[in-house]
Each structure stands twice: as structure tokens, then as C-alpha cells.
Amino acid sequence: MPLDREDRAHGRAARMRGPLREWRSAPPHHVGLTAMRPPHALMKLLLVNALSLSACTPAEDVSPGPSAQESVPAAGQVVAEIDRRILCIHQDRRGDHWFGSNGNGVYRYDGQRVIHYSRADGLGGDQVRDLAEDNEGNVFISTNDAVTKFDGTDFETLELVEAPADGSAWTLDPDDVWLVFNPGRYGPCRYDGNHLYHLPLSRSPVEDERSRPPRRQFTPAGVYSIYRDRGGHLWFGTAGVGVCRYDGQGLSWLYEERLTSTPGGGDFGIRCVYEDRSGHHWICNTRQRFEIRSEATFQDGHHMVEYATKEGLPDAQTDSARNFEYFSSMTEDHDGTIWMACGDTGVWRYDGDAVTKHLVGDGAYTTAIYCDRDGRLWVGTLEHGLFTFEGEGFEPFTPGESRKEH
Numbered sequence: 001m002p003l004d005r006e007d008r009a010h011g012r013a014a015r016m017r018g019p020l021r022e023w024r025s026a027p028p029h030h031v032g033l034t035a036m037r038p039p040h041a042l043m044k045l046l047l048v049n050a051l052s053l054s055a056c057t058p059a060e061d062v063s064p065g066p067s068a069q070e071s072v073p074a075a076g077q078v079v080a081e082i083d084r085r086i087l088c089i090h091q092d093r094r095g096d097h098w099f100g101s102n103g104n105g106v107y108r109y110d111g112q113r114v115i116h117y118s119r120a121d122g123l124g125g126d127q128v129r130d131l132a133e134d135n136e137g138n139v140f141i142s143t144n145d146a147v148t149k150f151d152g153t154d155f156e157t158l159e160l161v162e163a164p165a166d167g168s169a170w171t172l173d174p175d176d177v178w179l180v181f182n183p184g185r186y187g188p189c190r191y192d193g194n195h196l197y198h199l200p201l202s203r204s205p206v207e208d209e210r211s212r213p214p215r216r217q218f219t220p221a222g223v224y225s226i227y228r229d230r231g232g233h234l235w236f237g238t239a240g241v242g243v244c245r246y247d248g249q250g251l252s253w254l255y256e257e258r259l260t261s262t263p264g265g266g267d268f269g270i271r272c273v274y275e276d277r278s279g280h281h282w283i284c285n286t287r288q289r290f291e292i293r294s295e296a297t298f299q300d301g302h303h304m305v306e307y308a309t310k311e312g313l314p315d316a317q318t319d320s321a322r323n324f325e326y327f328s329s330m331t332e333d334h335d336g337t338i339w340m341a342c343g344d345t346g347v348w349r350y351d352g353d354a355v356t357k358h359l360v361g362d363g364a365y366t367t368a369i370y371c372d373r374d375g376r377l378w379v380g381t382l383e384h385g386l387f388t389f390e391g392e393g394f395e396p397f398t399p400g401e402s403r404k405e406h
Contacts, residue, residue, distance in 0.1 A: 071154045072122035076115040082107045082399065086380030089370035090131035092139050094152075097372065099386060100128025106141050114399040117141075122155035124148040130180040130226070140191065142179040147189060147196055158196040160189070169197040172248035174232060183222030188236055202251045204241035205302055218267075227273040229281070231294070237270025243283060245296075245305050252296035254305040259284050262326065263319040274330040276338060285326045286313040286340070286348075313348075313355055323348075323355050329368045334375045341366035347379055347394060360387055360394045 085102035092098065099107040105118035105126045117123050124146025132140045139150045149156045160181075163169035169190070177191040187200040201221060204210075210220040220240030227235045234246040242255030262268050274282045280289035293306040316323040325348065327340040338350040342357075344365045349356040360366055364384035371377055377389035378397070387394040 071156045074117060074122060074150055074153065074155045076108070076117045076121050079107075079114050079116045080399065082109075082114060082386050082397070084381070084383050084385040086386055087128060087367055088131050089368050089378050089380055090133065090139070091370070091372040092133050093137050095373070097378070098131050098139060098141075099380065100131050100141065101126075102382075103127050106131070109399060112400060117155070122148070122157070124157045129182070132177050132179055134177050134191070134193070135175055140177055140179060142181055142189065144182045147179060147181065147191070158191065161195050161197050163197045163199045169199060170246070172232065172234065172246065178226050178228070178234060180223055180226055183224060183239055184219050186219060186221050186223070188223050188226055201236060201238075201244050204238070204244070204253050204255065206255055207241050210240045224269045224271050225273060227275075229275045229292075230279070235273040237273055237284070239269040240267050243270045243273060247294070247296075250296070250303065252303040252305045254283075254290075254307065258287075268326045271328040272330050276332060277336050280310065282312065282330055282338075285324070286316045287324055288312045313350060328366070329370075331369050331371045331377075333371050333377065339369050339371070339377060341369040341379060358393050360384075361396070
């Protein structure tokens, strides 16, 4: 996950007036690419797709969590280790770090102790998809089964409300919390302080095509990522039908085939959207940056995001290029240097001139990267645990280490 999405908005965005317009996107723009990706990409896709499919599979043989709106004390258990499968990272306003795992609940690190919370402690589920925080300091843990709010003492599992068909539940308020939910359910969730709404997206122009076999084994319109840009607009990255922007007035789509489908075969999905300090958006791979325009173009009865592309990383313009890669998470450090979690090729660092590649562990598959308020970089991996950057490279994180100046 990127830096706290609520901190990315500048100023208060206006509420949408009237019902949501059911926008439809124009025919997709395809990028002509011919060369094949290197063999390691195929293994990466197997890992990523296995993770995505497991995310849509109900858990078995687990005790039921608390009923919706029921508050229970969040006791948790002090543990010596953090799970080895980390999908998302967040630092709350108290300075505590939260780590969401792929199947074993969530971990909170206060600088000395690690507390583990699971379904048995009142968490809504154990496969954590997203972490967020509201303006009052409540932390939200979104799992495949439910969303749980933590107020510092208690867990409250929130009742999921299906949004009215008239679109009235769509608003763009910077105080609201937006969360990735189960990708098999379509659409994001929005919490306004009182209700947790499930909001299905309008149909993408390629949804019918990409819902046919063999892609039908997953939900093409399932939301993998949510990002709030500097203008306060929301971006929803999907499993297979592109990225959808919500500007407070309506939904518009951006689709390029190679943002979703890799040259070597398979679907990576839009796992990350990020706006850098120069105002350019990075979407999913290193080939190009996007210069996004505020207006949407109406073509053939559909609305599309209007944009231009610029070169991304140097030497990334062909499929076999040295610096062409897909990433699942991106952040910037305090100096404006970009860091990317690039799967089994580790973490890539881009300072605006050169690309430096850091292997993590013995080739651990990186899933999330996060820069905290002290400037410390944290990296989650698919099955090799948590790492932090220690000046020259990434080292395994050991709980109990004192917080360092970075």
C-alpha cells in the first residue's frame, strides 16, 4: 500500500450533487507490444494469481467472528514474531505500525511489543486486504469477510450496506474512509462515520470480453487497490478491466491492455496507482507515467479519462528492457525518491536519474512498501516476512528493536 491515502488530499473536495451518472467507457486503447517477458515473470504471475484466487475463496473451519456492530474488547496476544505473509502496512497517528497478513489476522507494533489480533479476538476475518485510518484516529481493518473498526480499545465489526441503486451513496468527502474489500464482491467500500457502504463500479467497456473463460476464474471488476491523488480524486485499480477514477461527479475509465495483461501471458491487474511529486501518475508498471487531465472525454456514449503518457523509468520501453517491470506497491521517501515493490525482483529505487535494484532476502516476493513518518522504509513479502531498509539494503525486521532515526 502507498502512504496514508487520507494525507494525499489537499483541501476539502466538494460533495457530489445529485445521483451518480452511470458513465460508460470508450473502447480500450491497446498498446502494441511484441517481445516476451523474461521467464521469471511467469513464476511471478503464478504467485500473484494464486494469491488473488485465494482472496476470493471463503475460509474454512474457522470460528465465526462477532456480529455486525457488536463491540468487543480487542485483547490480542503479545507475540515474538510477525507472520511471514504481509499484504499491507500502515502507521497510525499514535506512531504504531500495523501489518495485515494473508490469512493470520493483523499485527500492531508499538516500538517494543507486537500484538497479534485474529478472528478469535473479535477481528472480522483473518485475511487482511486493506488498512486505513479516519480523522479521529480509528483504525480500519478490511478483511475478505468483514471490515472492523478499532478505536484504541475495542473492535467493532461494521455492517455492510449495499449502496442504493440511485447512486446517492457516492460522495467525495475527504473525511470518509475508502477500503479495498473482497475482490470477488466488485467495487470498494466507503465509511462515512455512520454507515459502511458497498459501492459497485459502473461497467468497464471491456468487462464482458474479460469475463469470458479462461479469465472467468476470477472477478475482472474486483477492486485490488484504492488511491486518493493530490487533487482528492479516487482511483480504483481492478483485477482485469483497467482503472476507474471518481472525481465527485461521476466515474470514468482508463484501460490499456498492458497495464493489466503481461506480455508473457496472464493478468497482473491494477495493484497500484501512485501520483509522484511532479504530478505524474504511475500505474502498475515502469514503462510510462501518465499526465492526467481533469476532464473526461465522451466518445461513442462512454466516458474515458483523458491523459497523455511520458517515459517512465529509463531503459523500460520494450518488454525485454532492463528496467521494465510490474510493481504492486509504490511510495516516495522524504527526499522524493521513488521506491517500488517489484515482486521477486525485489525493491527498485528511482531518484529521477538512475535505477537501483535491491534484492530482498534470497529473492523474496515483495508485496507492499511503506515509508513511515520517520522516513523508515518497510517492505512486506508474500512468504518471507517483513523487512526494513537499513542504509545499504533491506534486512529482516526483528520486533523489539528500538525505532531508529532515518
